[in-house]
Amino acid sequence: MSLRVAVAAPFSQHGTDCLEEGEFVVALSLDRDWFSPDQAKRLIDVATQEGLLEREGDDLVATFDHSEMTVPEEFVPDEEILRERSAFERVLDALVAEGMEKHEAVGAINGLQEELGLTIEAAAVVYARREGIDVSDLAPIANDALETE
CATH class of the missing domain: 1.10.10 (Arc Repressor Mutant, subunit A)
Structure with missing residues (x-):
């Protein structure tokens, strides 16, 4: 903010x-x-x-x-x-801005990451989309993270 x-x-x-x-x-x-x-x-x-x-x-x-x-x-x-934030941090901020508790969001994203075998960035984007939060601007960043893994 x-x-x-x-x-x-x-x-x-x-x-x-x-x-x-x-x-x-x-x-x-x-x-x-x-x-x-x-x-x-x-x-x-x-x-x-x-x-x-x-x-x-x-x-x-x-x-x-x-x-x-x-x-x-x-x-x-x-x-x-002034510090660049990761895609994960940016998605997390979007989730919190929509009223989600930060610790709940982190736990859910970590669970999804483990379940699907994704990077934390990709899991965060998938989770946000499942929650109906538009983070389409961050999807390419998460995709790049998948390609470098």
Whole structure:
């Protein structure tokens, strides 16, 4: 959630869905003093991988409704959001966001992994789909993990 809030902040600040990359970096590094410019650029990479941002030339476009996000006054993102998350972590976040208890989801995914002989990423995608949660954007990543096993 904090990744989404951090990404939304520059767009909300400027009241737009599209920002030049430099404006985005300045908003996070100078205006808010959350990250160094290099860290802000890293955030762009992570957010793009997560599907929260798209690049259009030198511009960044928010792929979600940032106007629905509230940036609490005291909010300061943890540097942990700059770390790329595995497909498993991303599916797990989607399951938790839908109201599932994290420990229950992990247990069910582990059981499915053992039962079907899949990688943890593939088992997570299969489990999420069985639960009716759309994680189709992560299916290719899970498929890649199958091919490297």
